[in-house]
Amino acid sequence: MLKNLFWLLNITILIHGIFSPGTQSFSAEKISTKIIVRVVSKDAKVIGLGVGGAFVRIKNLETGEILAQGKQEGGTGDTDRIMVQPRRRGETLYGTPDAAFFQAEILLDKPTQVEIYTEAPLSYPHAIQKGSKTLTLMPGKHILDEGVIIELNGLIVNILSPSPAILGEARKKYRVAR
Secondary structure, eight states, X not given: OHHHHHXXXXXXXXXXXXXXXXXXXXXXXXXXXXXXXXXXXXXXXXXXXXXXXXEEEEEETTTOOEEEEEEEEEEEOOXXXXXXXXXXXXXXXXXSTTEEEEEEEEEESSOEEEEEEEEEOTTOGGGOEEEEXXXXXXXXXXXXXXXXXXXXXXXXXXXXXXXXXXXXXXXXXXHHHO
C-alpha cells in the first residue's frame, strides 16, 4: 500500500512538472532592479574619492550590452568597524552612510547573468587594479545595503625622496653614460 502511494506521488509530480509552466514565470514587462556595488581594497577600506574613486561597469553576459556604468564616489567607510572590530558573519561591514558606492537601477524581464567589472584607484593610473564578479540578477530582487563587494589588491606608492623629476634626470644621465 505504501509503495503504491509513493509511486502515485512520484507520477503526479512528474506529470505536474511536464505539463505545468515553469516554476517561475516572467513577463515581457521589464521590472526595475536596483543594485549597489562597493569596491574595496583587500583587507582594508572602501575605495573613496580621496584616491579618485572606482569605475564600475555592469554588463549583460548573454548579449554584451552595458546595463550601467559610472563612478563609485564617497568616503572610505567606518574605520573602526572595518579595521579594528572583530567581524561576525552576516554583519554589515562596508554598508555604512559614509562609505562610497555605485548604485544602478536596471530594467530586467528575466533572470540575467551579469559581469560587474571595476578599476581603481582612478587618481593613481600607475596603481590601477582591475577586478570583476559574475552573478545572476533576478527582476525586482534588489541588492542594496552592503551590496556586491568587489575586493581589489594593490598599494599606492608615492616616491617622496628623491623626487620623480630627479629620478628621471638620473635615468637620462645613466643611459647617456653607457
